[in-house]
Amino acid sequence: MTPVLDVQGLSYAYPDGHQALSGVDLHVHAGERVALLGPNGAGKTTLVLHLNGILSAATGHGAGSVTVSGLPITKEHLLEVRRRVGIVFQDPDDQLFMGSVRADVAFGPANLGLKGQALEDRVMLALDLVGMADFADRPPHHLSFGQRRRVAVATVLAMEPEILVLDEPSSNLDPASRRELADILRGLDVTLLMVTHDLPYALELCPRSVVLSEGRVVADGATYDVLTDSELMAAHRLELPWGFDPRAMAVSEDAGPIA
Numbered sequence: 346m347t348p349v350l351d352v353q354g355l356s357y358a359y360p361d362g363h364q365a366l367s368g369v370d371l372h373v374h375a376g377e378r379v380a381l382l383g384p385n386g387a388g389k390t391t392l393v394l395h396l397n398g399i400l401s402a403a404t405g406h407g408a409g410s411v412t413v414s415g416l417p418i419t420k421e422h423l424l425e426v427r428r429r430v431g432i433v434f435q436d437p438d439d440q441l442f443m444g445s446v447r448a449d450v451a452f453g454p455a456n457l458g459l460k461g462q463a464l465e466d467r468v469m470l471a472l473d474l475v476g477m478a479d480f481a482d483r484p485p486h487h488l489s490f491g492q493r494r495r496v497a498v499a500t501v502l503a504m505e506p507e508i509l510v511l512d513e514p515s516s517n518l519d520p521a522s523r524r525e526l527a528d529i530l531r532g533l534d535v536t537l538l539m540v541t542h543d544l545p546y547a548l549e550l551c552p553r554s555v556v557l558s559e560g561r562v563v564a565d566g567a568t569y570d571v572l573t574d575s576e577l578m579a580a581h582r583l584e585l586p587w588g589f590d591p592r593a594m595a596v597s598e599d600a601g602p603i604a
């Protein structure tokens with residue numbers, strides 16, 4: 346089966362010469378939920394920025410390729426790739442800038458040419474998926490942080506992406522909002538790649554984890570196996586919260602230990 350996301354030998358140095366990625370391979374199949382873990386400065390954001398062509402190995406600072414559903418990320422395919430790969434950034438305020446929730450969620454699909462009832466249906470479906478339909482006419486800046494994060498997810502879902510990439514989705518959420526967002530994400534019919542430092546969240550949501558460290562993939566396997574490999578964890582500055590034991594966690598059947 347062809348991976349929906351195929352990263353091959355990706356290397357990238359920033360213009361100042363800092364080598365952020367070195368020969369990264371990552372193959373994600375349709376419907377997978379994958380956590381991208383790693384210490385600060387590992388290259389996670391740099392990798393994510395390559396997935397919809399914000400950064401590109403082709404700019405002369407890198408090597409390798411990124412292919413989305415068979416489509417290489419080139420200038421010619423950039424718009425289509427950006428529709429297929431939806432990125433939810435850590436700060437929802439980077440993605441919300443219109444006067445109402447409805448207008449923000451409509452912005453992307455309207456740019457694709459959707460209008461009238463089809464546009465309204467697309468917007469309301471996306472808001473329904475994140476439990477924010479009742480907030481459609483509210484100004485985003487009147488919402489709480491957790492509500493704005495959900496709307497940011499809806500702006501991306503409204504583009505009907507094949508791959509949903511989330512940067513630190515659980516950060517700054519209270520425990521109930523954190524759990525509710527996990528339920529929402531688990532219920533989506535989409536391939537999911539989630540950058541996170543929240544290791545319990547990775548275990549809860551993603552059967553598979555990839556660990557990036559100093560620009561290289563140092564582990565790729567079952568999240569449970571990664572989080573219980575104390576040598577690997579220590580070597581790459583990954584720490585479980587105090588008192589959290591993956592072995593004892595009651596987890597959903599597709600994300601948990603294969604006992």
Ligand SMILES: Nc1ncnc2c1ncn2[C@@H]1O[C@H](COP(=O)(O)OP(=O)(O)OP(=O)(O)O)[C@@H](O)[C@H]1O
Binds near residue numbers: 360385386389391392
């Ligand atoms: N614009 C830039 N110019 C030069 N170096 C950069 C730039 N952005 C990031 N870097 C460097 O590239 C490396 C990877 O950074 P990146 O932001 O991808 O890490 P990260 O894994 O997302 O970290 P964090 O967990 O802290 O968000 C770091 O050493 C960082 O200092």
